[in-house]
Amino acid sequence: MxxxxxxxxxxxxxxxxxxxxxxxxxxxxxxxxxxxxxxxxxxxxxxxxxxxxxxxxxxPREVWLRRSSLNDLALFVLNTLLYSFWLLAPLSVIGQTLASKTWLALHHSCGPIGAPLSGPAAALGLSITLFVVADLGFFLGHLAMHRIPLLWEFHKVHHSAPVLQPVTVLRRHPVSIVVDGAITGLVLGPVYGLAGWLGGGQLQPWTIAGVNGLLVLGLLAGFNLQHSHVWLSFGILDRVLISPATHQLHHSADPAHHNRNFGNFLAIWDRAAGSLLVPREAVEPGEPAQLRFGLGDPGEAWERDYRSVWRLYLWPFWRVLVRARELWTRRLG
Structure with a gap:
């Protein structure tokens, strides 16, 4: 070169x-x-x-100078490059293909719509629909990562962080990125196809700087504090929205908090699934929680298993092989 x-x-x-x-x-x-x-x-x-x-x-130095945070930064760079150069194009095909097929199926079965939707109300409606459906897709993918043992081995990379800071949101294994991207395409593709048919190809969501306006508002409302040491509850709104404190409970090493709060922005999916744990039910109201993050007690084997970037990438594959061998042995036995 x-x-x-x-x-x-x-x-x-x-x-x-x-x-x-x-x-x-x-x-x-x-x-x-x-x-x-x-x-x-x-x-x-x-x-x-x-x-x-x-x-x-x-x-705080005890957060940002921890080895875990340095690993987060390294994973952030590596995953960004991996996604940009290898994963973005094939994952985009899923949503684009479903959108196209949905639009064509509606056009062939129902014909072109007589009065295409347009105007501010239609744009806002589409923006709300996309936001809600995308959030549902995130919830379903996140739930699958926790409930399916083989996927959990890859999602453990995210939960292995003993300290949280905003870059931790991208502390993810590539397999997790692929699963999330595929599910997002599966749920949003048909919505875009339906919107294309209803709007005659002209309907666009309400946007700010080219991004779904509701997503921008959600990200501005302290989303980056979900992965942080800052305990912030939304009070009674915790039953509707995922606050930073709500998501921090999801990362808690306390077994009482495990498998709770899978949502991204909306808490309604967890309420429907019975997995919502609001902060005021976990700690005294108004008091910052003293949570311990990670996969278990400090000093246990999991800290060694996920102590370096290469182990964060490779250890899940080893664990999957071990699980597969155990299942095979059990089946033969």
Missing amino acids: SPDSWGTQVWTTARGVAGQFTTPSFSLFWAYVLGAALIAALVHVVRRRSVIGLLRFLA
Whole structure:
């Protein structure tokens, strides 16, 4: 490869990683991170009635300098590159194909719609529908990751973090990324196809900076605090929305909190499935929870199993092989 080609590749790679912070469709977009930091600062000032210690509260060394956080950063870079260069195109095909087939099926069976939907109300309706369906897809994929043993081995990578910070949201195994992307395409593809037919190909959702407006509002409302040390409950709204505190309970190592709160933005799916645990039922109202994160007690074998980036990638495959061997042996026995 020529020096110019190397330079182009490095520049493309750098842009791909930086795009996570400069593109509004990604949760680590700078405005969402800044919004989360401002909300966290407000939480500190209200609780302490002082700005003393604010910087330490926002960026504690015991969180950001932990090996776990450094692994999160490395996984963030590697997964971003993997997704951009290898996974984005094939995963996009799922949703695009289903959208196209749904549109064509409706057109052939019902013909072109006489009065296509249009206008602000239709755009807002489509935006709400896409937001709700995408959230349901996330819930179903997340639930599958926890309930199907082989998928859980890959999802463990995310839950192996003993400390949480915003980049932890991308502490994911590539297999988990593929499963989430496939389910998203499966649930959203038909919706886009239906919208295409109903709107005569012209209906578009309400957007902000080219992104579903409801998604932007949700990401601005402290989404990045879900993976953080900042305990923030939405109070009575915790039964409708997933607050940072609600998701932190999902990461708790306490067995009493396991298999709870699978939602992304909406808590209604967990309520329907009986898996919702609101913060006020787990801790005293108004008191920050002293949660321990990870897969078990500190010093146990799981910390060794997930202590490096390469083990985070490779250990799940080994565990799957072990599980498969156990199942095969049990079947023969």
